[in-house]
Amino acid sequence: GEQVEQLPSILRVQEGSSASINCSYEDSASNYFPWYKQEPGENPKLIIDIRSNMERKQIQELIVLLDKKAKRFSLHITDTQPGDSAMYFCAAEGGTGSKLSFGKGAKLTVSP
Amino acid sequence: NAGVIQTPRHKVTGKGQEATLWCEPISGHSAVFWYRQTIVQGLEFLTYFRNQAPIDDSGMPKERFSAQMPNQSHSTLKIQSTQPQDSAVYLCASSLDGQYAEQFFGPGTRLTVL
Numbered sequence: 001g002e003q004v005e006q007l008p009s010i011l012r013v014q015e016g017s018s019a020s021i022n023c024s025y026e027d028s029a030s031n032y033f034p035w036y037k038q039e040p041g042e043n044p045k046l047i048i049d050i051r052s053n054m055e056r057k058q059i060q061e062l063i064v065l066l067d068k069k070a071k072r073f074s075l076h077i078t079d080t081q082p083g084d085s086a087m088y089f090c091a092a093e094g095g096t097g098s099k100l101s102f103g104k105g106a107k108l109t110v111s112p
Numbered sequence: 113n114a115g116v117i118q119t120p121r122h123k124v125t126g127k128g129q130e131a132t133l134w135c136e137p138i139s140g141h142s143a144v145f146w147y148r149q150t151i152v153q154g155l156e157f158l159t160y161f162r163n164q165a166p167i168d169d170s171g172m173p174k175e176r177f178s179a180q181m182p183n184q185s186h187s188t189l190k191i192q193s194t195q196p197q198d199s200a201v202y203l204c205a206s207s208l209d210g211q212y213a214e215q216f217f218g219p220g221t222r223l224t225v226l
Contacts, residue, residue: 031212034214042219043220046216049214051212098143098145099170104154
């Protein structure tokens with residue numbers, strides 16, 4: 001099945017700066033790439049997603065970039081706030097079905 | 113909309129016992145997914161149903177694990193003869209259609225096998 005690599009696994013930034021998380025995938029047929037945020041003790045919640053017919057998507061301070069040739073996608077959080085501190089998971093939905101293959105997660109800590 | 117409902121929230125079993133986990137998807141959602149989350153392995157896909165039919169169970173351990181969706185309002189994940197390595201948070205998610213659709217996760221069931 002699809003394999004998704006996610007880096008870095010730990011990220012510490014100062015409030016107001018940017019944070020970036022990178023993911024790569026193997027299956028060129030993958031065509032949907034969601035990002036989930038998970039706070040301690042909570043379930044993962046979708047924050048932004050991108051489909052393979054797009055290269056860039058922005059929702060407020062969240063930017064997702066997709067490079068299909070390189071099979072890479074990334075999340076950029078601009079103007080980070082302490083409330084952005086959480087685990088972030090990237091995922092890829094394979095071309096053969098709807099199941100999501102997740103990266104191992106990135107723990108983001110935003111310091112005031 | 114109550115979101116995806118999972119019961120119980122916590123379950124403790126002894127080694128060798130059976131565990132049944134329940135999931136109620138969001139009303140109107142046709143796809144139901146089961147995932148397992150551990151610190152070491154992260155989020156792993158187990159199985160999914162669309163319109164109650166099993167579509168993909170490629171992530172399910174071949175022995176001891178089974179899942180069913182007897183009606184559109186609930187799905188169950190059953191683990192027979194539980195082992196300590198089955199300890200994890202089991203997450204159920206549902207989506208409107210399945211493909212390219214946002215998956216909404218439930219709160220999970222934390223299974224601890226002693």
